[in-house]
Amino acid sequence: MNDSWSPRTRAILAGRPDAGDGSPANVPLVSASALGLEYSREVGTPTWAAFEEAVGALEGGTATAYASGMATVTAVLALLPVGATIAVPVYSYAGTRSAFDHAHQQGRLSVRRIEPTDTDAWVAAAGEVDVLWLESPTNPTLDVMDLATILDAARSSDATPLTVVDNTFATPIGQQPLGLGADVVVHSVTKFIGGHSDLLLGVAVTGRDELSTSLREARTRTGTTPGALEAWLALRGLRTLGVRLAEASKTAAVLAERLGGNPTVERVRYPGKGAMLSFDLADGDAAEHLCANLKLIHNATSLGGVESTVERRAHLPGDSHVAPGLLRLSVGLEDPEDLWRDLSAALGGRPS
Template sequence: MPKENLTFDTLAAQAGSHADPNGAVAFPLYLSSNYRHPSLQAARNFDATTGYTYSRLATPNRRVLEKTLAQLEAGTHAFALSSGMAAIQLALSILKTGEEVISLDDLYGGDFRYFRYLESHAGIHFKQWNGEKVADLIAQITAKTRLIWLETPSNPTMKQLDIQTIANQVHAKNPQVLVAVDNTFLTPVYQRPLTLGADIVVHSATKYLSGHNDLLGGVLVCKDDELAKEYYDYYLTTGDTMSTFDSWLLLRSLKTLSVRMQRHTSNAQAVVEYLKQAPQVTKVLYPGKGGMVSFYLQSEAQVEHLLNHVKVISFAESLGGVESLITIPYYQTHADVAENQRARLGITPQLLRLSVGLEDPQDLIADLEQALSEK
């Protein structure tokens, strides 16, 4: 059966399974930094998009991974990078001095740090949209606008956006304006932005795509050949490519992505039901699927008590792994966001972000209950 006819779950489960020329079911690990040329003629005619010469350009593991990622996100070109921030850097590498970006106002805090860097060092301008009325976003587009930067659900306040409506209206206003979506929280299991009209998708592959808290990586997927060529040139020049071993690990992880996301969701739904009735909790933010939950406690003292007393859940940054992690965005992931912006968004010292893992949900609930107890 042609691969284009296979379902998402089958493509993920068989990631790399039919790619090895020697017939290995699990794609082997190629730990070589360089590759021989059989002849001078072969070197003269070398094609970096199909052959191998130096591992910064391509490795068998990274190439199979990128092909799989493009299929899962319904794109045509994928780039596996050394970190999620490297993926964001690649996505924004097409911008030129004087151009502008309109972003959602609630994003991973590191995005805003990099936006400030580009503004001060490259003369690229950044504006924000609150995610409420699409008409307000469209009204901000000018002749200088090159890119719309979205994240849905947003981190950490879980804003949900209608990607299709946004992409349609942005492209109707100006077809040259690109729409980029950070799909880290939902993954292509629950959301495929390129099928909804977006032009670019990025991930922190450290999170759900890898899912085991054991690698650092980023992903960019697009569907336009000219855009991909521009990205490819920058990608090779900067060398922010994913290592062979991390590529191997990530390909392995993709095989279980769908079943992991289902369990993350069912566990999160159970935890959310508990949090909604817990007397110490004043508000719960959850998009209905996926494993990310944010919630507010009544006081900073309760926050400190919970973080100091969780035993099953780990008080640690990052998200999307099999182990449940809890963070306080105000002091950790969003410390770089301006104070007035944090206040406007509701990123306060009472807000906690919980990445619900794959443990038994009753154990997670019991851990939260004892950590919230004032004993």
């Protein structure tokens, strides 16, 4: 892979079979538990390997795919010694937070919670804890963490904490945390990389050989292996990530601006790039009303697909930091004007 190629080009080229007369353009969907005397749970399959090679080429490390984003998170947490202290964002994906809470309650990890945007507190923690778990932008409040400063502090600290970045919202095209000094990057591939709301998959990427070996061993031990079809579909999804993200980001920027000008919208949370945004209405009833009145945008819990989806996150129990009126919008590939007409009508205004 040519180092000067952009992420978008890498996403198209990486993980292809060697070119040659009669060789297929794409890796086939290999569905096999055994490859001769080798067992696929242990050695992987050519389809997983192609997907891993492609994600690794984008993030700049060696990738290991898992059955889901949470299987990936679990594999990374399983690397930590019992009693390790981990600093985590107060606000981040609820499933990951629940994994931290569970490990804490079981006495396996000691969890310290820090506001995502309190960079000073993260820098201080870099000298005191064993692990920094970062997620940026955060789900669902779209807080942006100062990854460069925090990772720099971690690298130069005597405590040398392990640094993990959940890069699901930014995608490997939007940012590459390994290049900023992170040890491990994790993704819910289910979201933007897969891109079509038709699979569950996860991936961990690291530039450190010993961590890569441990991550592989964790997959073998726990059996959290990717499905054959899922890995094949995810690689197909990854091929178009660049163009999907570019288009959806343009639309998201337009919608963020127009939502900001709507009198019923109290606050828009948009990091300035990417396909995710959140906005706050006055209360839970107003947010539910909006969801019920959208005709084009699906009210659905997942994100990152070609179809736009909206969710009032506070409808889930246990997310007390999420305001009742907060709506998370995953912007897809529909015509931006159709999306705005839908939003604007459901907000009670006239389409503009």
